[in-house]
Amino acid sequence: MALSKIDWTEAALVALARDGLAGIAVEPLARRLGTTKGSFYWHFAHRAELIAATLELWEQRDTTEVINRIQALCDPREELAALGAGAYAGAARGNAHAAVVAAASDPRARTVLERVTRTRLAFLERLYTELCVAAGQAGLQARLAYALYLGIGELRRADPDGARTGHELDDFLTSAVELMMPPGFAPA
Amino acid sequence: MALSKIDWTEAALVALARDGLAGIAVEPLARRLGTTKGSFYWHFAHRAELIAATLELWEQRDTTEVINRIQALCDPREELAALGAGAYAGAARGNAHAAVVAAASDPRARTVLERVTRTRLAFLERLYTELCVAAGQAGLQARLAYALYLGIGELRRADPDGARTGHELDDFLTSAVELMMPPGFAPA
DNA sequence: ACCTGAACACCGTTCAAGT
DNA sequence: ACCTGAACACCGTTCAAGT
Numbered sequence: 001m002a003l004s005k006i007d008w009t010e011a012a013l014v015a016l017a018r019d020g021l022a023g024i025a026v027e028p029l030a031r032r033l034g035t036t037k038g039s040f041y042w043h044f045a046h047r048a049e050l051i052a053a054t055l056e057l058w059e060q061r062d063t064t065e066v067i068n069r070i071q072a073l074c075d076p077r078e079e080l081a082a083l084g085a086g087a088y089a090g091a092a093r094g095n096a097h098a099a100v101v102a103a104a105s106d107p108r109a110r111t112v113l114e115r116v117t118r119t120r121l122a123f124l125e126r127l128y129t130e131l132c133v134a135a136g137q138a139g140l141q142a143r144l145a146y147a148l149y150l151g152i153g154e155l156r157r158a159d160p161d162g163a164r165t166g167h168e169l170d171d172f173l174t175s176a177v178e179l180m181m182p183p184g185f186a187p188a
Numbered sequence: 189m190a191l192s193k194i195d196w197t198e199a200a201l202v203a204l205a206r207d208g209l210a211g212i213a214v215e216p217l218a219r220r221l222g223t224t225k226g227s228f229y230w231h232f233a234h235r236a237e238l239i240a241a242t243l244e245l246w247e248q249r250d251t252t253e254v255i256n257r258i259q260a261l262c263d264p265r266e267e268l269a270a271l272g273a274g275a276y277a278g279a280a281r282g283n284a285h286a287a288v289v290a291a292a293s294d295p296r297a298r299t300v301l302e303r304v305t306r307t308r309l310a311f312l313e314r315l316y317t318e319l320c321v322a323a324g325q326a327g328l329q330a331r332l333a334y335a336l337y338l339g340i341g342e343l344r345r346a347d348p349d350g351a352r353t354g355h356e357l358d359d360f361l362t363s364a365v366e367l368m369m370p371p372g373f374a375p376a
Numbered sequence: 377a378c379c380t381g382a383a384c385a386c387c388g389t390t391c392a393a394g395t
Numbered sequence: 396a397c398c399t400g401a402a403c404a405c406c407g408t409t410c411a412a413g414t
Contacts, residue, residue, distance in 0.1 A: 035380095151336050230398065386405095
């Protein structure tokens with residue numbers, strides 16, 4: 001039965017996380033969707049259009065929607081703690097982010113990645129401002145926290161079994177959230 | 189004139205950093221080296237063999253040799269500070285690391301990446317032990333520092349112009365090195 | 377409106393033949 | 396020992412033809 005642009009884009013997002021930008025390949029996707037390449041070229045002008053749609057979908061899912069969910073907590077300390085926990089859990093869910101970073105030499109990937117990065121940094125900076133960090137320091141604090149967030153995810157992907165015991169992992173995440181809190185604030 | 193395995197592998201490492209695992213492609217490399225695909229298949233059994241050689245070369249350059257250079261400083265605090273500075277500078281030099289992380293679903297990439305990660309963590313853990321961090325804490329400290337190190341690099345690749353002024357960048361790196369120092373130690 | 381199927385160019389791989 | 400050049404399979408792209 002008839003496929004839509006969305007069907008192709010969803011499948012492409014899965015492929016992006018699995019095999020990087022190169023994984024967004026028309027023929028393999030067509031096979032997986034049980035259709036032909038000709039079908040694809042009805043919905044999209046070319047592969048580049050699918051890539052653009054996939055990057056947009058990734059931005060929507062992993063940035064726009066995540067920020068909305070976190071903001072619903074309405075307590076800056078809890079929001080920070082949730083981000084700290086999400087750094088590790090999120091890395092398990094998918095490595096689309098890793099794929100986009102690796103593809104940063106591609107102008108299309110770079111554009112989306114920069115927008116996502118700035119949106120996330122701005123969100124964090126606002127959080128620190130709400131936590132009464134001096135206006136001049138909130139940006140620095142945000143960058144440090146975001147670097148730690150990114151690194152936690154990357155470390156997990158690089159060495160999934162690195163923390164042998166659940167206890168080690170708890171200590172690691174607790175310490176990470178502590179580092180993300182502004183001085184004088186206990187984690188929520 | 190006659191090419192060697194090394195010539196191909198060096199070119200492949202450049203391609204890996206530029207275009208990811210998929211960038212290690214026989215025909216484009218042959219074109220760049222001014223030769224034919226047939227030449228490649230004299231030196232290598234197949235593309236997979238070139239990929240393996242490239243990952244080994246990456247490990248050698250970006251882990252083995254880096255650790256040797258850092259260790260030559262012979263002062264744990266200076267070594268940590270050098271690593272902190274290198275986190276940012278290194279990200280500019282190449283994103284082979286990002287390519288390998290993104291390719292972590294590939295068993296060959298994952299194997300090398302895990303070995304590199306454990307080697308680096310063990311090096312950091314020894315550094316913290318030399319800095320008199322309690323034996324039970326050095327591992328945790330190492331993981332936090334390495335996550336921050338990775339994240340700094342990834343943040344730079346994601347948003348190269350994020351720190352508008354050189355002053356902002358200095359503050360960022362100074363704070364990062366401070367976070368990497370064990371409590372009670374001033375940066376070198 | 378949506379899809380199939382055949383065509384062609386590009387890259388991985390093989391291999392017989394050249395120097 | 397090292398390389399060329401032709402061959403073939405796979406995927407991006409096009410397009411005429413089908414429902």
